[in-house]
Amino acid sequence: MTGGRESTVRALVVDGPGAPPTVRPVRLPAPGAGQVRVRVRAAGVCHSDLSMADGTIAAPYPLVLGHEAAGVVVEVGPAVTRVAPGAHVVLNWAPPCRACWFCGRGEPWLCAAIGGPAARRGRTAGGDPLHVALGLGALAEEVVVEQAAVIPVPADLPFEAAALLGCAVLTGSGAVRRTAGVAAGESVLVIGLGGVGLAAVAAARAAGADPVLAVDRAAAKRELALAAGASAFLPADDTLSRAVRELTGGRGVDHALECVGRAATIRAAWRATRRGGQVIVVGMGAKDDLVGLSALEIFHSARTLRSSVYGSSDPDRDLPELAGAVLSGRLDLALLISAETSLDGAAAALDRLAAGEGARTVVRP
Structure with missing residues (x-):
């Protein structure tokens, strides 16, 4: 599907360093040229999210947390060639440009075009500018991202495993x-x-x-x-x-x-x-x-x-290899998942992470 409109979705938002994250409605733009809308099916709660919430990593606010996720493409903008609606994808928080000096040297993880801790995208329910963590803001029901930030994966790869592969x-x-x-x-x-x-x-x-x-x-x-x-x-x-x-x-x-x-x-x-x-x-x-x-x-x-x-990784190369290892049984990610919760439980998952409890909590928006 193409040519959509701005949509309202629920997301985990933090208003400033140390402020309690809360789930609230936010407004996402329709996908523009080269962009896709993804319905998030699973998202991991990562220590980098905690660092942005508590101010260890400086970021602009209000900020939608989350960057480790997988889901299904539901809408594409003009000029999208990488995926089509219905594709299962993993989100990539550091998509390389493939054109800079670092990418030319085979070091896409150092790509000069990779942005900072957050990008401006969408609006709060009150109309104020909104920022999304690492260009994604994946602790949300949906995200709108550049097509380079999605990596197609087999449809039989479980979403919770696919999400963890991304970070x-x-x-x-x-x-x-x-x-x-x-x-x-x-x-x-x-x-x-x-x-x-x-x-x-x-x-x-x-x-x-x-x-x-x-x-x-x-x-x-x-x-x-x-x-x-x-x-x-x-x-x-x-x-x-x-x-x-x-x-x-x-x-x-x-x-x-x-x-x-x-x-x-x-x-x-x-x-x-x-x-x-x-x-x-x-x-x-x-x-x-x-x-x-x-x-x-x-x-x-x-x-x-x-x-x-x-991980000095090229996600376009390495993630499909890891997905194949999961599907073949050579890589078991079950031990990395210590809890699953809804989006409303994501803030509590950050508290458990701060306390050093468990491994990954997977959120199912």
């Missing part, structure tokens, strides 16, 4: 496979066991890493970590570095993946990594949370410190 799985598995390049027999440490961290644990185990050490401040994450393939669960305290070295011949791990986005945990990952190993920062943190490393230890340790943006 947690691409980010966590990509950090292991693409950024770190973990090889069989290498040791891996994962700090932070939300959806991204658990996906990284599973990917490290699938790559043949040994041992795979999982760390979180919440002891309740132990069973989730072991189910994902961790060799051991370690508490996030001052004994971490010593415990890691005891399990790695006194050296430290080959790869430490920090999936929290805090200076303290980045520093903990650094201390737990062997000389010549690498620390991969996967979590997105605050700009004023500074990491301190001395010039001497940088030289002496010979460690590499780098980030993994969106």
Whole structure:
């Protein structure tokens, strides 16, 4: 269907840093040239949503939260060639332009055209300008997005699994496979066991890493970590570095993946990594949370410190591959889903995330 009108849908909106998110009506524009309207069938509640709600990541408000989602195309604007109404799609919060210098170098996750934490789209019920998180605002009944932001997937792929592929799985598995390049027999440490961290644990185990050490401040994450393939669960305290070295011949791990986005945990990952190993920062943190490393230890340790943006993934290439792994049974995402709720329960899911409870909550708008 084409040529629609502005529509009113329910969405999870936050009015400012620390303000309580509430579900309310918002107005979405009709799809313009090259845009599509998607009815959201499942959306994951991600730590980045929490960071935008509490102000850790600066964003304009009022803001519709959500960026990890899957659904069905219900309307397309003029000049759309990528999908047609009825297509099942995963939303991509970082669609590359395929034309800039970074895209030309095969690094679409660093695309110069990728926007900031939010884009202006639609209006509040009162007519004020509205912003949507990471260009999507997917904790809503429907979204209007550029056609490059949708990736077609098989219709028999469950929506809840498809949603997680769009962020947690691409980010966590990509950090292991693409950024770190973990090889069989290498040791891996994962700090932070939300959806991204658990996906990284599973990917490290699938790559043949040994041992795979999982760390979180919440002891309740132990069973989730072991189910994902961790060799051991370690508490996030001052004994971490010593415990890691005891399990790695006194050296430290080959790869430490920090999936929290805090200076303290980045520093903990650094201390737990062997000389010549690498620390991969996967979590997105605050700009004023500074990491301190001395010039001497940088030289002496010979460690590499780098980030993994969106798992160094090309979603158009990697997501269909992951979808195939889910459908074949080679990738089981059930352990990443700790709860399901309606849109009205999304705010409570953010509270559970802030408390470190569970893995992913999937919202079904």
